[in-house]
Amino acid sequence: MSVIDTLLERGYIKQFTHEQETRELLDKEKITFYIGFDPTADSLHVGHFIAMMFMAHMQKAGHRPIALIGGGTAMIGDPSGKTDMRKMLTAEQIQHNVESIKKQMERFIDFEDDKALIVNNADWLLNLNYVEFIRDIGVHFSVNRMLTAECFKQRMETGLTFLEFNYMLMQGYDFLVLNQKYNCVMELGGDDQWSNMIAGVDLIRKKERKPAFAMTCTLLTNSEGKKMGKTENGALWLDPAKTSPYEFYQYWRNVGDADVEKCLALLTFLPMDEVRRLGALKDKEINEAKKILAFEVTKLVHGEEEAKKAKEASEALFGGGINLDNVPTVTISKDDLGQGVLEIISKTKIVPSKSEGRRLIQQGGISVNGEKVSDPFLPVIEDMFEDGHMMVKRGKKNFYKVEIE
Template sequence: MNIIDELKWRGLIYQVSDEGKVREYLSTPGRSLYCGFDPTASSLHIGHLVPLLALYRFQRAGHRPIALMGGGTALIGDPSGKDVERQLIARETIETSIESIKTQVRRIFGGEVRFVNNYDWIGRTTAIELLRDVGKYFTVNWMMQKESVKNRISRDEVGISFTEFSYMILQAYDFSVLAEQEGCMLQIGGSDQWGNITAGTELIRKKLGKEAIALTFPLITTADGKKFGKSEKGAIFLDPALTPVYEFYQYFMRTDDRDVIRFLRYFTFVSREEIEALEVTLAERPEQRVPQRRLAAEMTRLVHGEEELLKVEAATAALFGTGDLREVDPAMLRTVFNEAPSVSYPGLEGLPDLPQILVDLGLSKSKGQARKDLEQGGVYVNNCRIDLAWKPTAGDLLHGQALLVRKGKKNYGLVQVG
């Protein structure tokens, strides 16, 4: 299956300027193509994974992807999909974000990826050069027809500044520079970028007399109509300092049955045969959540690596299965129970009795209720059922410093000792 047929099967092609031209262009190995990334934050989020993984798919198919860092355009701000004007960001902040994003991209690509920064040419271009050499190829009438502009102009209370109105010219300029310098005649991106990308194909046609091509991917939504990539806490970032690996894994584990097969096609490199087999498994045994486990494992391995995946799987097995809590990485344990109630005591000798611990953790309303919970067998320490007679020893401490207390199936508390 060639790369275009695979993208179509995976449901990843939304718009294409000329499919025949795209197929012809990609029929020769080593073709250049690019996608731009906006470094207005220090991390990409999982909403960026469709175009990012598409670059990787093209690389695996024998082509030459280019990841363009918008060090110049981020100083302006893209109006696409935005209801209000973006806040301007200092160049130093943008450059720091670019280095962070490069690290995330290299991790996915295994270190082999070509980066360019559009500040390298936009930063050297004078206002006169931009107006004479680029701006003269665009009419305001044509620019006004683009959705990103129309949506803002139609709202009198917001409008659009000349700065953001000019953004599509700068992105078009990027495409023409890469066409001239890299022989890159294909730009890919999300469907919200169609207007900006086709502005580039127009500039290349008028200025260079060549035919460039555009391909976009669908914006991903969940079965209930929500935008993909958001949790109750906000965006799911690729940077583990912003979204811990366990939370990243669990986000995909919680994927709705109606979405999971589609997401396996969109976000993984799992073969068609395997995905179709997982679809059968989902229909026959949905309660086992086999496709969700595969999706979560594939995504965690891809973004964070095999070692982190093993840690998070060990934590998941210990908490929800038959695994041993002592094998869970200490940092992972703290992440998992970051929002669980916790109490600290100076040492084992300073521990109060069990009913008081349950009250201190907020797992029981009173010591009397705590005693009843213990007598009824509903309290566990480190996943082992305990009673009123239980006394902790140094050997019970996880990594020599903590006890995991659970009441019932889902109410956890962490006791820090020492």
């Protein structure tokens, strides 16, 4: 089976610029391709994970990935999918984020012996001569055509700055530079990047008179079409300091029944026959498929040992076991005793903010030692700590051990 057929069977590919030419190219040659990642945070999240799986399948088929970190484009911010202008980051913040993201990528992609590259577009964008750039690159872009792009159309009502209008030119220029330096002939990316990706393909074909291609990847959405990867604490991060392996495991353990097969196909390397078998399970049996999904995805992101710990902690809590060693643990000092539950759960980041904690308490979403909390000012006292810890449950499935230092 060709890599295109594999990607189509697993549900990755949404759109091609040139489907037949792409099929023929990937069947007869080993190519260099790239995917861009803007370093707007110091961790990738699960939305990026699907792009890295896309890259991994291509690499397994013998093609060379370039992970392009957008240290230069992050100075502007991509308007795609945004109703407001993105927050501007400093050069120091961007550099910190770039270094953090590089470390995460090495878990998924093999960079040894030039099998893959990580490059930063700050290397060529930050020192551009603007007049030369506009003369050499801007001349190939039609403003009329740019204004028909979805990433710009939805911003026209709220206001699109000229700063953001340059983003498409810069992303197109990235592809051109990678084509010239590394013979990169294909861009992959999320389907929300379609307009920007077409711009790069067209630029190479016009300026270099050479073939160039793009494929977009489906976005990770549930059966209702809503983006997956949002939790009560925000995004589902790949950094264990931002989303613990246990919380990460629990997210996939609790996906909707209708989403299990899609997630298994996109986010694991299980054979498709097994994916279809697990996806066809019904009622209580589908829970076994969810456990496999949770374990496989957590293993890829955090390693097998952390996946086993998360699985054991989940089974201890929901299967009547007693091993709580791997449940996320937070600590308070003795001086904190006497403070209200709301103060404690916000201070320990069990909830992201006091307002979110207050909302959860009002809705019956916070329990202490199995008892729902109705009063946010209920004092946390030493009697609540049995065997050295107090158990806090947030929502239906998230458990935390609170210990006194």
